[in-house]
Amino acid sequence: MRLRPFALAEPESVPEAVEILARLDGEARIIAGGTALVPTMRLGLVTPDRLVSLHRIPGLSGIRVDKDVLEIGAMTSLAALARHEDARAGWPLLAHAAGRVATPAIRSTATLGGNLCYAEAASDPAPALLCLDAQVRVADSVGERVVPIGDFFTGFYETAVAPGEILTAVRVPATPSGARSGYMRFCPRSAEDKPLVGVAALLVLDAAKRVAEVRIALGGAAPTSTRARRAESALRGEPLTDAVILAAAEAAAAEADPLSDLMGSAAYRREMIRVWVRRLLLSLR
16 A cells, blocks of 8 residues: 655754654654554554654664663664674673564664554563663653653553653663573564564572572563563572472463454463463573
8 A cells, every 4th residue: 555645854853853743743753763654654554644754863873881871772773783792792681682573674674762662562672671671761842851661661552752752762771790681582473473472581590599680571461561570579589490480480471461363362372471481481590
């Protein structure tokens, strides 16, 4: 299906972009990589008359490390994040998750900010960022505010970004010393599909090989990516025995609230959460 005609604004700074958004007062959509927005426009699911492109704003792209904090510009492509040496060395969980999204062609175009703002339930980067306690920077005409990633996803395809605001960067604190981390995704048809379920985990073991710190996050387990708090509680203070890992996997499945769609029922997703949480934890012990 052909795209409907639309007007395109191409601001060259964040203040110019938010000024345009304020002037249009909710009548425009922001476009970043366009890998999610353009297909929905072709299908007629969204029909914006105006788009505001962020491609000409230089400060929104790039990756840097500032005092052990990884800062990723919102317009940074997922491919650039996946191959960035500092990210791979200090934040391997995030780099690995970014490198699992869809196809190389899509990763080279899709941006981290766009991926998060699309707020798909089965996002690959989101569970990793939840495990890493990331923060999201958002700007409007008044200034900037910081949103913890745990507060960023507010509902099905909804985020804390208000009309007139722009996500400018994601900040990720240093990975805890000695942490073990990983990300696994389950795609029933092809590895290039959107995951039915994604599981990220970060563990720190104490000298007695018991779990001192644990974070588990799930994609596809609820209308938004979410932490598996009951599974974390089942692991905290325990050794990574088969029985403890199974109990954590069952807790993750029990607390999940997945949706049913053409890719799989809620019951099937819940079972895959149990299976893949167990597999990931076994790989980390």
